[in-house]
Amino acid sequence: MEKSEKKGVIDTWIDKHRSLYAAATRHDFVVSIRDGSVDLSSFKTWLGQDYLFVRGFVPFVANVLIRAGKESGETSDMEVVLGGLASLNDEIEWFKSEGSKWGVDFSTVVAQKANQEYSRFLEALMSSEVEYSVVMTAFWAIEAVYQESFAHCLGDGNKTPAELIGACNRWGNDGFRQYCLSVKNIAERCLENASRDAFVEAENVLVRVLEHEVAFWEMSRGGQ
Numbered sequence: 001m002e003k004s005e006k007k008g009v010i011d012t013w014i015d016k017h018r019s020l021y022a023a024a025t026r027h028d029f030v031v032s033i034r035d036g037s038v039d040l041s042s043f044k045t046w047l048g049q050d051y052l053f054v055r056g057f058v059p060f061v062a063n064v065l066i067r068a069g070k071e072s073g074e075t076s077d078m079e080v081v082l083g084g085l086a087s088l089n090d091e092i093e094w095f096k097s098e099g100s101k102w103g104v105d106f107s108t109v110v111a112q113k114a115n116q117e118y119s120r121f122l123e124a125l126m127s128s129e130v131e132y133s134v135v136m137t138a139f140w141a142i143e144a145v146y147q148e149s150f151a152h153c154l155g156d157g158n159k160t161p162a163e164l165i166g167a168c169n170r171w172g173n174d175g176f177r178q179y180c181l182s183v184k185n186i187a188e189r190c191l192e193n194a195s196r197d198a199f200v201e202a203e204n205v206l207v208r209v210l211e212h213e214v215a216f217w218e219m220s221r222g223g224q
């Protein structure tokens with residue numbers, strides 16, 4: 001097989017954890033956006049919680065950026081992560097305008113348990129004890145779940161409500177897909193040279209990200 005066709009370790013792990021991956025990327029909430037049956041109070045709950053999540057995700061990505069500058073062999077790694085950080089700047093502005101559009105006052109939104117647990121998990125990954133390959137794998141998984149989920153809402157035959165297309169475009173667009181592929185390539189390259197321990201930990205962290213993402217979508221059911 002050509003190198004470009006060779007299945008990487010991340011795809012092997014995704015295949016191995018196929019049902020969990022599907023639970024994270026085809027959650028009822030996402031499917032309900034795509035089929036147009038979404039309950040708007042669920043959407044508002046997700047919006048408020050995700051705004052808080054993203055505020056905690058910024059320092060995580062900043063930490064990845066610092067490590068990409070120091071620990072990576074390739075100068076392009078830092079540029080890929082910097083692109084991600086730059087888009088988070090736009091994203092926070094986007095959240096604020098969506099908040100006013102939907103009447104969600106972020107100053108009164110309280111992080112729910114699943115959100116708090118996800119933030120704690122991100123904080124633990126910021127420790128210098130965690131290897132770069134492990135952090136990169138987690139970073140890829142976090143971004144890829146949103147890319148896959150929202151791209152699904154824009155795919156052929158969707159009945160996504162017009163007022164939710166903007167949200168879906170934010171993560172479902174082709175540029176974000178390309179960016180996720182770049183992050184995946186970085187993670188794959190790091191994993192090729194990782195220690196046995198880091199390799200085992202990376203798979204474990206990938207699974208944990210998927211579990212956190214499922215729990216995160218589940219919060220939308222509360223509809224508060």
Ligand SMILES: Cc1ncc(CNC=O)c(N)n1
Pocket residue numbers: 050053054057091142143145146213216
């Ligand atoms: C819970 C969660 N996971 C991943 C993302 C996507 N990354 C940045 O926006 C997100 N916004 N929220």
